[in-house]
Amino acid sequence: xxxxxxxxxxxxxxxxxxxxxxxxxxxxxxxxxxxxxxxxxxxxxxxxxxxxxxxxxxxxxxxxxxxxxxxxxxxxxxxxxxxxxxxxxxxxxxxxxxxxxxxxxxxxxxxxxxxxxxxxxxxxxxxxxxxxxxxxxxxxxxxxxxxxxxxxxxxxxxxxxxxxxxxxxxxxxxxxxxxxxxxxxxxxxxxxxxxxxxxxxxxxxxxxxxxxxxxxxxxxxxxxxxxxxxxxxxxxxxxxxxxxxxxxxxxxxxxxxxxxxxxxxxxxxxxxxxxxxxxxxxxxxxxxxxxxxxxxxxxxxxxxxxxxxxxxxxxx
Numbered sequence: 001x002x003x004x005x006x007x008x009x010x011x012x013x014x015x016x017x018x019x020x021x022x023x024x025x026x027x028x029x030x031x032x033x034x035x036x037x038x039x040x041x042x043x044x045x046x047x048x049x050x051x052x053x054x055x056x057x058x059x060x061x062x063x064x065x066x067x068x069x070x071x072x073x074x075x076x077x078x079x080x081x082x083x084x085x086x087x088x089x090x091x092x093x094x095x096x097x098x099x100x101x102x103x104x105x106x107x108x109x110x111x112x113x114x115x116x117x118x119x120x121x122x123x124x125x126x127x128x129x130x131x132x133x134x135x136x137x138x139x140x141x142x143x144x145x146x147x148x149x150x151x152x153x154x155x156x157x158x159x160x161x162x163x164x165x166x167x168x169x170x171x172x173x174x175x176x177x178x179x180x181x182x183x184x185x186x187x188x189x190x191x192x193x194x195x196x197x198x199x200x201x202x203x204x205x206x207x208x209x210x211x212x213x214x215x216x217x218x219x220x221x222x223x224x225x226x227x228x229x230x231x232x233x234x235x236x237x238x239x240x241x242x243x244x245x246x247x248x249x250x251x252x253x254x255x256x257x258x259x260x261x262x263x264x265x266x267x268x269x270x271x272x273x274x275x276x277x278x279x280x281x282x283x284x285x286x287x288x289x290x291x292x293x294x295x296x297x298x299x300x301x302x303x304x305x306x307x308x309x310x311x312x313x314x315x316x
Contacts, residue, residue, distance in 0.1 A: 007280075010065035010089065012036040012057075012080045013072025014048070015169075016160060017094055017121075021069050022048070024270050028277065036060035036080070038072075061087045067280055070094055071121075073169035074176025078103040085110040092276050094121040096184050096300060097293040099176035104294055111290055119276045119286035120293035122188040126271035128264060129256045133247065134193055142249025145194060148230040149246045150186035153238030156210060170236075171212035178214030179234040180204065180300050186232045186245070188288070188296045190222070193247070194230070196295070199223040201312045202303035210236060220303045225316075 009030060011018050014037045022033065035053045054060035061083060068084035070077050070093045078098045081091055085107055097120055098104065111118050124130055137145065157165045169175035170182045180202075191197070200222055204215040216237060222230040243258040272288075279286045302313040 006030050006032050007066040008032045008034065008063055010034050010036060010060055010063065010068040010084070012060070012068060012070050012084075013076075013094075015071070018069065018071035019047075020266070020269055021071060021092075021273060024266070024273050025277075027270070028274065030277075034060055034063040034065060057083055061089070065089050067092065067117075067276070074181055075099045075169075075174060077176075078107065082107055082110070085114065085116060088114050088116070090117040090276075090280050091290075092119050092121060092273075093290075093293065095188070095293070096176075096181050096297050097290070098297060099181055100301065101297070104297075108290060108294070117276070117279045117283075117286065118290040118293075119272065119279065120288045120290065120296075121272060122185060122192075122288045122292070122296070123268040123272045124185045124189045124258075125192055125288050126268040126275075127189075127258070127261070128267075129258070129261060130189055130193070130245075133245075133254055133256060136254060137193060137247075141252065142247065142254055143251035145226065145228040145247055145249050147228060147248045148190060148194065149233075150190060150230070150244075151233045152183050152186060152243040153233070153235040154183070154241045154243075155239045156212070156216070156236035158239070166210075166212055171210070171214060173213050177212070178204075179216060179218050179236055180220075180303055183234045184296065184300050186234075187299045188292065189245075190230055190232070191292070191296060191299075194224050194226055194228055196225050196315070197222045197230075197299055198225050198316050199312055199314050200299060200302040200306050202306040204304075204307040207237075212236075215307075218303065218307070220306075222299070 014035055033051045035051055068089040068091055070080050082103055170177045202220040204218040206215050210216055217235040220232040245256050247254040275286055306313045
């Protein structure tokens with residue numbers, strides 16, 4: 001593979017996140033793109049007039065992309081990821097990697113066989129505040145972690161004001177929506193900070209007010225191998241939105257309010273894309289790998305199972 005500054009990149013799905021990745025890659029100096037899309041996006045097309053667009057995946061892959069960004073709805077991720085991997089394309093897969101485990105092992109085998117780079121789009125791993133917390137925990141600044149709370153609430157109708165939220169992937173079961181999948185970042189960044197969870201106990205609910213067919217509220221209790229316990233709250237109702245983390249240690253407390261650092265938001269996306277491109281060129285593995293994405297998906301699915309069966313689910 002030629003290690004040029006610019007190489008063909010396929011962007012699969014061109015909603016708000018696909019558009020963000022395109023803009024960031026352009027800002028990083030990339031110019032060689034192809035789009036695979038359904039044409040259902042509600043955003044304007046003027047900024048992509050000069051980019052080849054395909055509405056058939058095989059035709060899109062015929063452009064021989066060195067890398068594929070999987071940014072279509074969650075339930076459609078595996079179809080694109082598997083096809084791109086078979087074609088030998090490196091993968092950036094938006095979070096979560098899927099809505100179930102179908103095709104996951106096949107993808108893992110393809111990635112190993114073809115020696116592909118796979119990065120999962122959990123951009124909060126690049127948040128300066130979280131990185132500082134990770135350093136502080138490594139220095140044992142608050143002693144052994146006893147408990148952690150992560151709280152994230154957004155008002156779904158205000159999230160993408162340019163579209164009918166009821167038709168968005170976040171609101172539809174068949175597209176992989178619901179708060180457990182859509183707002184799943186805390187499951188990943190708590191793994192990043194605390195290590196692996198060993199059990200999950202969850203409850204979820206759906207009110208009729210939003211007129212969607214997925215859960216709009218969930219509370220999850222996590223037990224970690226380290227001995228720490230965690231609580232994650234997720235909802236589609238909060239006005240104004242709130243997103244914060246609170247870590248209690250034997251010798252102190254660390255808190256971070258993500259909403260007070262919104263000016264850093266796109267920097268996380270830029271940083272993760274820089275790392276993806278760097279890993280393709282160097283052959284090094286990214287900070288958030290396919291295995292990380294799989295482990296986080298297992299937590300999400302365990303939470304769904306726990307809520308459905310009303311019991312504790314063991315992860316190990």
